[in-house]
Amino acid sequence: MCVNLVNRNVEVFDCRGKKNNKAVEAFAVLIPRIVKAVQSSDKKKDFNVKQYDVSYVPMRALNTSGNDCGAYSLKFIECHLLGLDFSLVNDENIQEARHKITFDLWEAANDEALQYRMSTFKPPKRAPEKMVELF
Known part of the structure; x- marks a missing residue:
């Protein structure tokens, strides 16, 4: 969505x-x-x-194998964000897209600067908020 x-x-x-x-x-x-x-x-x-x-x-119906939902989702978001046609995302090229996503994640996980930032991250403290009733 x-x-x-x-x-x-x-x-x-x-x-x-x-x-x-x-x-x-x-x-x-x-x-x-x-x-x-x-x-x-x-x-x-x-x-x-x-x-x-x-x-x-x-x-169109895609993901016939049922194993690529995450890759399809990421690529659809990317197309939507960049204003590209969704036909670029299809069963023929999703395997290559999965490999690229995997490599990008592996590369980020092995980035020393990113590893340092992740190891020193402290979540921000939040002030207590009063409960808001939505209905």
Whole structure:
């Protein structure tokens, strides 16, 4: 799914052709409530809590082996982000894409600067927040 906060739209990409209307619609109702909950108090009164529109992006059936969902997902996100045509992601080239993703992850895991940053990372402390009721 791709949530567009500006256009108030949820685009659903599913290469198996299934429509999970119940789950997606519930999510589309919840998004504006979450956004409103994090708004500053002066903007909350003017905020529209209307459900986001849901659209299903036409996808051809892919992933016949069932083992490449992660690779397909990453590549669809990449195409969407870069404005590329989704036809670039297909069963013929997904294996090479999996190898490239694997190599990129291996390369990052062996990067000394990244290893150091990861070993010294301390999560930020958060101030306790009051609970926000969304419904």
